[in-house]
Amino acid sequence: MFEALGAHPWAYPMLEVAHILGIALLLGNLILLELRVFGWGAALPVAPLARLSLTLVGAGFALAAASGLLMFSTQAGELLVNRVFTAKMLLLLLAACNAAWFHARGSLQRLDVTARALMAASTVIWLLVLTCGRWIGYM
16 A cells, blocks of 8 residues: 555655645644744733644644655655654654643743743754755755
8 A cells, every 4th residue: 555655646746745734734833822932922812822823733743744654654664764864753752852841841821931942942843853854855
């Protein structure tokens, strides 16, 4: 089945489209929340914005992860030895740890210096994930 995904003229490009859509949902909504944590749009209540934003972030991540796993399945052997792919996976793990720390400490309720630092780290990590994702095909 996975070989068919790589061989079909439309399947893999559509997986890429789904992956990009997932990334857009994830990052677009994460950046919206990050801007609020940094004080932009202070008139917007944090809790309802976070509920909406994080729901869409979760949906985007689920779509990106599902499509990414399917794309991975078509060339697992090549990707497992690709250092940029390994870096991307480690950065995704780091992003998850950063998000867990952010939420475990109640950063959305505090909006303090640590919350801003964790959000800044999140932005940098996700930009690095994007960069690695683009470089995978060239390494």
